[in-house]
Amino acid sequence: MGRLAVRGLSKVYGKRDAPNSITALRDVSFEVPNHQFCAILGHSGCGKTTLLNIAAGFEQPTAGVVLVDDVPIREPGWQNTMIFQDYALFPWMSVYQNIVFGLEMKGWPKHKRNGITRHYIDLVGLEGFADTYPHQLSGGMRQRVAIARALAVEPRLLLMDEPFAALDAQNRSFMQDELVRIWQREPKTVVLVTHSIDEAIKLSDCIAVMTRRPGRVKEFIQVDLPRPRDEDDSAYLKLKRHLRNLIHDETGDR
Amino acid sequence: MQSNHLAPINGPERSVPIDDAQALPASPAAAPLGVRLRMWLFGAVSALPNLIFLAVVILFWQFISKVWLPRIDPQMSVLMPAPTTIAVTAAGMIASGELFYHMIASLKREVSAFLFAAAAIPLGIAMGWWRQVYSQVNPIMEILRPIPPLAWIPLSILWFGLGDEQNEFIIFLGMFFPILVNTIVGVKNIDPNLVRAARSLGASEHKVLIRIVLKGALPQIITGVRIGLGVGWMALVAAELVGASSGLGFLINDARSMLRTDTITVGMLTIGLIGLLIDTAIRVLSRRLLPWSLALGK
Numbered sequence: 110m111g112r113l114a115v116r117g118l119s120k121v122y123g124k125r126d127a128p129n130s131i132t133a134l135r136d137v138s139f140e141v142p143n144h145q146f147c148a149i150l151g152h153s154g155c156g157k158t159t160l161l162n163i164a165a166g167f168e169q170p171t172a173g174v175v176l177v178d179d180v181p182i183r184e185p186g187w188q189n190t191m192i193f194q195d196y197a198l199f200p201w202m203s204v205y206q207n208i209v210f211g212l213e214m215k216g217w218p219k220h221k222r223n224g225i226t227r228h229y230i231d232l233v234g235l236e237g238f239a240d241t242y243p244h245q246l247s248g249g250m251r252q253r254v255a256i257a258r259a260l261a262v263e264p265r266l267l268l269m270d271e272p273f274a275a276l277d278a279q280n281r282s283f284m285q286d287e288l289v290r291i292w293q294r295e296p297k298t299v300v301l302v303t304h305s306i307d308e309a310i311k312l313s314d315c316i317a318v319m320t321r322r323p324g325r326v327k328e329f330i331q332v333d334l335p336r337p338r339d340e341d342d343s344a345y346l347k348l349k350r351h352l353r354n355l356i357h358d359e360t361g362d363r
Numbered sequence: 364m365q366s367n368h369l370a371p372i373n374g375p376e377r378s379v380p381i382d383d384a385q386a387l388p389a390s391p392a393a394a395p396l397g398v399r400l401r402m403w404l405f406g407a408v409s410a411l412p413n414l415i416f417l418a419v420v421i422l423f424w425q426f427i428s429k430v431w432l433p434r435i436d437p438q439m440s441v442l443m444p445a446p447t448t449i450a451v452t453a454a455g456m457i458a459s460g461e462l463f464y465h466m467i468a469s470l471k472r473e474v475s476a477f478l479f480a481a482a483a484i485p486l487g488i489a490m491g492w493w494r495q496v497y498s499q500v501n502p503i504m505e506i507l508r509p510i511p512p513l514a515w516i517p518l519s520i521l522w523f524g525l526g527d528e529q530n531e532f533i534i535f536l537g538m539f540f541p542i543l544v545n546t547i548v549g550v551k552n553i554d555p556n557l558v559r560a561a562r563s564l565g566a567s568e569h570k571v572l573i574r575i576v577l578k579g580a581l582p583q584i585i586t587g588v589r590i591g592l593g594v595g596w597m598a599l600v601a602a603e604l605v606g607a608s609s610g611l612g613f614l615i616n617d618a619r620s621m622l623r624t625d626t627i628t629v630g631m632l633t634i635g636l637i638g639l640l641i642d643t644a645i646r647v648l649s650r651r652l653l654p655w656s657l658a659l660g661k
Contacts, residue, residue: 187565197560200655201578211564
């Protein structure tokens with residue numbers, strides 16, 4: 110399970126009402142049904158990373174709550190695990206050790222850990238790289254390890270912070286396809302933060318478009334296009350134009 | 364001789380993986396022994412031209428001690444023993460076991476002082492990790508740190524008397540602060556996303572500390588240990604000059620009273636050589652054990 114509900118979420122940095130305080134989020138609410146893929150789309154500085162950090166339990170909201178299956182998130186843990194833009198692989202651990210880490214933390218017995226780890230190494234296409242160290246891998250392969258590591262703990266909610274931003278265009282597009290393939294094999298409730306309209310349309314069931322600071326949800330859009338998504342399809346292009354207009358409005362004001 | 368025959372046969376096909384092995388710090392150990400030996404020999408031979416200046420200096424030194432000084436003032440030549448004289452003295456001291464005896468005495472002090480100074484590692488981790496510990500302990504450390512270990516000699520003699528404990532205390536002081544400072548820096552420089560990732564995978568505070576913070580700070584801690592052992596080694600000799608009846612510091616000071624400049628020089632060279640050996644050993648060890656740390660800089 111993994112039904113996500115964000116209710117009246119606000120985050121103020123600094124003392125409330127103090128002149129130098131920054132309101133990153135104001136009254137953000139939306140819901141993501143179980144096993145749906147949701148993108149949060151917005152400019153940098155719109156509070157989307159703050160939203161993700163609160164959902165991951167790294168930061169506490171000033172008001173409101175993030176619920177997974179009606180249980181509020183208060184601290185980081187395997188239920189709401191996060192994938193980082195810079196991969197955050199443990200450099201002193203091999204691919205296998207990185208992926209098995211979360212299972213060790215869950216206290217699972219060795220024979221069970223081994224099977225699960227092998228399964229996820231295969232799932233992300235890293236057969237034969239189990240004993241390789243992160244510094245010996247390319248960016249795309251590192252992100253595969255990070256994805257396998259996050260999936261291995263079987264989170265209810267998988268959070269991704271611009272996971273492909275550090276990759277070149279070709280690799281990014283390839284990894285997006287891979288992510289869809291992996292997600293279809295192992296459905297999870299995913300919240301992905303991005304500033305790329307194409308990435309949002311290509312991957313998501315729903316898109317939350319954020320306003321500039323203070324961040325609010327400007328529009329919550331359901332994407333009902335069939336997968337794999339064709340970038341030349343008229344519905345795709347129509348949605349893309351709509352999203353571009355929404356985002357463009359946000360660039361102008363201030 | 365067998366291996367000499369085999370090596371050239373292995374050579375050509377192996378040459379590609381060896382290039383790879385040099386690029387990836389993890390794998391030189393994977394190359395076959397014969398090839399590694401040949402690589403080492405090649406490296407040693409091609410480094411020989413670097414020693415030309417050293418050879419010239421030694422020859423010049425020999426000339427001054429044996430030809431020039433005796434001609435001007437025979438008495439003076441005692442003050443500057445020739446390289447050949449030093450070599451003969453060294454051979455004698457090695458054969459009699461005298462050099463070895465003092466070397467072991469010094470190394471024993473270095474090791475036991477290090478066992479105490481290693482307490483800087485947990486303290487450094489605590490100071491780097493918990494802000495409260497840092498702000499409470501750091502003022503004390505900041506006052507103590509600039510005091511040279513040698514400035515502690517008078518007080519330490521009154522505290523411990525002359526002997527091993529006093530010597531080890533001085534060495535300990537030399538080692539403690541480099542290890543502490545580097546451990547703190549190592550902990551503070553850990554990528555915060557690694558800590559977040561670990562927590563996000565369900566690691567408890569305790570597990571984060573052991574498996575992420577300690578591991579992540581390890582390269583810097585080892586750098587601290589390297590510097591600490593070096594400073595400790597310098598402090599050791601100074602401490603032995605003042606208050607010991609064995610050890611390399613004692614050896615050279617004792618030889619002074621008998622005008623044995625050759626013995627003094629042998630002692631000094633031994634001190635330098637062992638310092639170099641300790642440093643190299645730790646460098647090689649950390650490269651072997653932490654191959655990933657070299658790649659972090661890229």
